[in-house]
Amino acid sequence: MQTQPTIDYALHLADSALILGQRNGEWCAHGPILEQDIAITNITLDLIGQSRLFYQYAAACMNESGTAEATEDTLAYLRTERSFKNLLMCELPNGDWAQTVLRQFFFSQFQLLLLEQLQHAGNEQYAAIAAKSIKETQYHVKWSSEWVIRLGDGTAESHEKMENAVNALWMYTGEFFIAADYEAVDVAALKNKWMEAVTAIFEEATLSMPENTFMQTGGKTGTHTEHLGYILSELQYLQRTYPGAEW
Amino acid sequence: MHIQIRKFYYGDIPEENTGGATPINHSTEQGWPLWEVFIRSKQGLDHKHVGSLHAADAAMAIENARDVYTRRQEGVSIWVVESKFVHASDPADAESLYEPAADKIYRHPTFYDLPDAVKHM
Amino acid sequence: MELYDLEKKFQEKIEKEIKIEPRDWMPDAYRKTNLRQISQHAHSEIVGMLPEGNWISRAPSLKRKAILIAKVQDEAGHGLYLYSAAETLGTSREQMIDDLHSGKAKYSSIFNYPTLTWADMGAVGWLVDGAAILNQVMLCRTSYGPYARAMVRICKEESFHQRQGFESLLVMSQGTEAQRAMCQDAINRWWWPSLMMFGPKDSESTNSDQSMKWKIKRKTNDELRQQFVDMIAEQIKLLGMTLPDPDLRWNEERKHYDFGEINWTEFWNVVKGNGPCNKQRLEARNKAHEEGAWVRAAALAYAEKKRVRTTAKVA
Numbered sequence: 001m002q003t004q005p006t007i008d009y010a011l012h013l014a015d016s017a018l019i020l021g022q023r024n025g026e027w028c029a030h031g032p033i034l035e036q037d038i039a040i041t042n043i044t045l046d047l048i049g050q051s052r053l054f055y056q057y058a059a060a061c062m063n064e065s066g067t068a069e070a071t072e073d074t075l076a077y078l079r080t081e082r083s084f085k086n087l088l089m090c091e092l093p094n095g096d097w098a099q100t101v102l103r104q105f106f107f108s109q110f111q112l113l114l115l116e117q118l119q120h121a122g123n124e125q126y127a128a129i130a131a132k133s134i135k136e137t138q139y140h141v142k143w144s145s146e147w148v149i150r151l152g153d154g155t156a157e158s159h160e161k162m163e164n165a166v167n168a169l170w171m172y173t174g175e176f177f178i179a180a181d182y183e184a185v186d187v188a189a190l191k192n193k194w195m196e197a198v199t200a201i202f203e204e205a206t207l208s209m210p211e212n213t214f215m216q217t218g219g220k221t222g223t224h225t226e227h228l229g230y231i232l233s234e235l236q237y238l239q240r241t242y243p244g245a246e247w
Numbered sequence: 248m249h250i251q252i253r254k255f256y257y258g259d260i261p262e263e264n265t266g267g268a269t270p271i272n273h274s275t276e277q278g279w280p281l282w283e284v285f286i287r288s289k290q291g292l293d294h295k296h297v298g299s300l301h302a303a304d305a306a307m308a309i310e311n312a313r314d315v316y317t318r319r320q321e322g323v324s325i326w327v328v329e330s331k332f333v334h335a336s337d338p339a340d341a342e343s344l345y346e347p348a349a350d351k352i353y354r355h356p357t358f359y360d361l362p363d364a365v366k367h368m
Numbered sequence: 369m370e371l372y373d374l375e376k377k378f379q380e381k382i383e384k385e386i387k388i389e390p391r392d393w394m395p396d397a398y399r400k401t402n403l404r405q406i407s408q409h410a411h412s413e414i415v416g417m418l419p420e421g422n423w424i425s426r427a428p429s430l431k432r433k434a435i436l437i438a439k440v441q442d443e444a445g446h447g448l449y450l451y452s453a454a455e456t457l458g459t460s461r462e463q464m465i466d467d468l469h470s471g472k473a474k475y476s477s478i479f480n481y482p483t484l485t486w487a488d489m490g491a492v493g494w495l496v497d498g499a500a501i502l503n504q505v506m507l508c509r510t511s512y513g514p515y516a517r518a519m520v521r522i523c524k525e526e527s528f529h530q531r532q533g534f535e536s537l538l539v540m541s542q543g544t545e546a547q548r549a550m551c552q553d554a555i556n557r558w559w560w561p562s563l564m565m566f567g568p569k570d571s572e573s574t575n576s577d578q579s580m581k582w583k584i585k586r587k588t589n590d591e592l593r594q595q596f597v598d599m600i601a602e603q604i605k606l607l608g609m610t611l612p613d614p615d616l617r618w619n620e621e622r623k624h625y626d627f628g629e630i631n632w633t634e635f636w637n638v639v640k641g642n643g644p645c646n647k648q649r650l651e652a653r654n655k656a657h658e659e660g661a662w663v664r665a666a667a668l669a670y671a672e673k674k675r676v677r678t679t680a681k682v683a
Contacts, residue, residue, distance in 0.1 A: 022425060025433075028440050029421035030652070032660025033279070034414070034448045035300055035311040041441040042314050045434060052430050073429045097663045143310060150303075153673065154666030161662070238428035238486055245544050247428040247486075247536070276661065278462040279668060281455065298521070299452045301461065303667035304674065315445055319525070338392045 002061035006123070008085065008182035010061065011075065012220060014054030015086035018076055019228070020107060021047035022235055023094055032097055039143060043104065046136040051076070053129045077239035081222075081229050085180075088219040089172040091228045098151050098161040102169055105144035109197050110176045110190065112137045117185040126184065145201045152205025162207055174215025183220075281330040282308040284315075286322035294326050305329075382583050387513040390456035398582055402512050403457045404473075405584065407464045410450035411475035414468075415649050417443045419483040420492060428486060435532050436489060442529070446522045453514040469654045477635070478565050480643030487540060487547075487554035493533015495555070495562040498600065501526055502592050503566075511583040534603065541607045548609075555604070556612045563627075564635045566593040594624055601625045 024044040031037030055072035062070040089107055094100045115137060118130040151158040177191040202209055218224065238247070279301040285294035297316050302308035308327040316322065336344060352358050361368065374393050381388065388394055417440050424440065427433035451461045467473035478496055483489070504526065507519040540551040567589040579585040587595075597616075604611055615628035637643070 018430075025424045025437060028424055028437060029414075029417035029444070030656040032656070032663040033301065034444050034451070035302065035315060036663075038441055038444050038448070039311065039314040041437060041444070042318070045437055045441075048430060048434050048437070052434075055430070076430055077428075097660070146306070146310075150670040151663070151666050154670040155662070157662050158666030158669075234425045237426050242428075242544065242546055245428075245547055246539060247432055247543075276462055276664070277668065278460060279664065281452075298449055298518070299455070300448060303664075304671035307667070307671075315448060318441075318445070335391060338389065 002065065005182035006184070007058050007061045007065075008180075009184050010054045010058035010126075012085035012180065012182065014051045014058060014075070015084045016090045016107075016111075017047045017054065018051035019084070019086040019231060020090035020103075021045075021051060022231055023090065023092075024100070024104070026094055027100065040100070043140050043143070046133075046140065050129070050133045050136070053132070057125050057129065073239070077236045081224060081232060083222055084224065084228060084232070085220055085222060086224075086228075087172070088175055088216055088225055089169065091219070091225055091231055092169065092172065093227060095165065095168065096161055097147075098158065099165040099168060101144050101147035101151065102162065102165040104140060105148050105201070106169060106173055106198070108137055108140035108144055110173075110194055112141050113190040113193055114185055114187065117190070121184045123184065148201055148207070149205040152202070152207045159206065162205065166207060166210060170210040171213050171216050175217045175219055178217055178220075180220040279303050282312075282327045283330050283333060284308075284312040285326040285328075286312070286316055287324035288322055290323060294324065297321070299330060302327075379581075382511050382581075385583075387516060388511055389513045397578070398584075399457055401579060401582070401584060402515060403454055403459055405579075406450055406454040406457070406512075406515050406518075407459070407467070408474050408476075410447045410454060410464065411468045411473055412479065413443045413447035413450060415475045415479045415653060417447075418649050418652055419479055419481070419645070420489060422483050423486060423489050426486065427489075432489075432536070439493070439529055439532065442525050445525070446518075449518040449521055450515075453512075453518040456514045465657060469650065469657060471641070471650065474639075476565060477638040477643060478561050479649060480638050480646045481557070481561050482644050484557070485550050485554060487537065487550040488558070490533045490536035490540065490551070491554035491558040493529050493531075494537055494603075495533075495558045495600065496565070497526065497529040497533060499562045499565045499596050501530055502596055506586050506592070509583075509586060515584075534607075537607055537609075541609060551607070552609050555607075555609055559611050559613070560630060560634075561638075563593060563596070563630055564638075566590075566596065568632070568635075597625050597627050 021044050024040055024047065027037065028041050028044065029037065031040060052072050055075045059070035059072060059075055062068050068074075087107070089103060092099075092103060094103075112134065115130040115134045119127045119134075121127070148162065152162045153159070176194070177187050179187050199209060216225075238245075280303075281299055282302055282305075283299050284297050286297045287294045300308065300311050300315055302311045305327060308329075309325050312325045312327055317325070348354075375395055378388070378392075378394060378398075381392075388398075420436065420440050420443075424433065424436055427436050451464060454464060455461060464473065468475065483492065501523070504519055504523050508516055508523055510516045510519065537551055537555075540547040570588045570590045577585075580588075601611065601616060601618075613628045615626060617626055618624075619626045638646070641647075
């Protein structure tokens with residue numbers, strides 16, 4: 001039988017993937033060019049797929065321990081703002097294309113390192129989900145880092161927008177590496193590798209690394225930005241309006 | 248030739264009798280180049296032309312091809328080539344290029360009549 | 369060769385079911401008709417992403433969300449295949465998109481109707497995609513090679529669209545009272561616009577239909593519409609819902625369903641730009657395109673920088 005930390009951790013991983021997927025999904029039909037509309041939508045589908053695997057695992061653990069009758073949908077659709085455990089980064093508005101690709105890069109680069117560790121965290125279910133997700137995430141890193149470089153080293157305008165995005169998002173990266181008590185992976189230990197990867201890409205993108213700034217935290221333990229409430233009210237609207245209905 | 252087409256179907260609406268939007272200035276934007284995409288559907292088979300797409304450079308063209316043309320596991324390998332580098336034979340030459348092969352039927356195994364007793368040939 | 373001979377040879381090819389390819393000689397009017405039709409078809413796919421994209425954030429389950437996203441993404445792909453097919457006729461995608469945004473080029477009027485409830489996702493899949501598929505299956509045999517090939521690919525991918533729409537309505541029709549009402553309401557609103565997708569009645573058209581002669585088209589509006597009505601009138605029984613047409617009934621003599629008169633005033637109004645969402649749809653497309661301009665420019669600028677650097681390294 002799995003313990004509460006295992007369930008919370010699965011929810012944390014699921015929530016991050018779902019909320020970022022929900023945000024990226026807003027681009028569908030509104031992308032800068034058809035080919036990239038399709039590309040980011042592939043990432044959206046990967047993220048939603050990952051969230052389902054983690055929710056299903058959390059639900060299985062919960063049902064096994066008899067704490068609640070749960071399914072992937074009750075977990076995604078019937079939990080409230082304060083019980084969502086996603087990273088703050090994932091709930092931030094899309095902004096422009098620069099902000100979206102940078103958010104993806106920060107997140108995916110972190111997720112890749114995390115999934116690599118999750119394969120060896122001594123939990124078969126996690127290992128299986130991680131093994132599948134890693135392949136997807138490697139592509140997300142490639143796609144997003146190439147866009148960071150392209151925009152950073154593109155035109156003066158795109159460079160400026162990229163710098164703005166860095167300034168807007170950097171303060172949400174600190175949370176990645178501060179462990180919540182349920183985490184099965186030592187996230188603090190991932191920081192150096194993540195910084196190395198980001199530094200290398202930023203160098204190629206001719207972007208400057210931000211100085212030490214204040215870091216926002218709270219997502220992992222349910223203290224979110226104001227954005228999350230709006231996301232959930234859209235996401236959960238039908239399930240809330242028609243309780244118990246099958247779709 | 249004077250042609251008037253009155254009929255229309257899904258995706259074939261006459262330009263007349265329409266209106267609605269306010270015209271904007273035409274952009275002079277230079278678009279991303281066009282690329283031809285070739286996909287190997289599984290190991291052991293040739294790459295086959297599947298279509299085209301736009302991309303800023305070759306690396307992006309391969310990724311776009313992956314995202315656009317292999318969403319349903321259609322491939323295991325991708326080639327892209329910028330469309331402007333494809334050279335093609337002239338359709339006007341088709342007769343002189345391809346018809347002379349038509350009467351060389353002795354190039355085909357079925358041209359040869361052998362007794363049934365000959366096996367494995 | 370004289371123009372007359374070229375035209376004669378061209379028509380002979382058409383008669384013999386030999387596809388026309390981009391570099392082949394073709395009459396100007398054939399080129400124009402194809403270009404107009406393929407680009408309108410492409411625009412329809414792209415604008416068609418909007419009414420469905422509208423519900424992605426609110427899909428009622430994770431499974432439905434994934435299905436809807438995949439479907440809207442397919443439409444982007446279909447638009448892309450069609451723009452590519454149209455580009456073989458010598459017009460750039462930028463030009464076609466400009467024509468869409470300026471209001472010069474058209475797209476299917478069906479997408480100027482709003483998607484008001486979740487049940488509309490099912491109704492659009494079942495009715496709108498169902499109507500589109502009948503056209504598209506026919507177009508797989510169209511005479512212009514690149515268009516026919518694009519349609520084959522599209523039909524292969526589209527086959528799940530109508531099925532998922534029907535299945536989604538089926539689940540709702542077996543659900544709560546509120547879900548059944550939502551389902552019936554969506555069918556009521558989408559039925560007539562779906563019939564309009566096939567265009568005016570054959571009797572409203574002149575006899576000189578060049579598109580049929582060139583085998584760009586192979587069935588008339590009324591033939592396709594009848595085929596659609598016959599199909600849907602049977603399928604709706606499985607949903608336990610009704611179609612909003614008191615005149616709909618089986619005609620034993622014709623072996624077809626009879627159905628009521630379409631509101632042609634509404635039809636022409638929507639075509640002319642007065643549909644509920646014409647303005648909103650074009651604004652959304654314009655906005656996405658304009659806000660993407662700096663992104664596209666940056667990618668080109670970067671590609672050029674990289675090319676120069678690589679050349680410098682080699683030299």
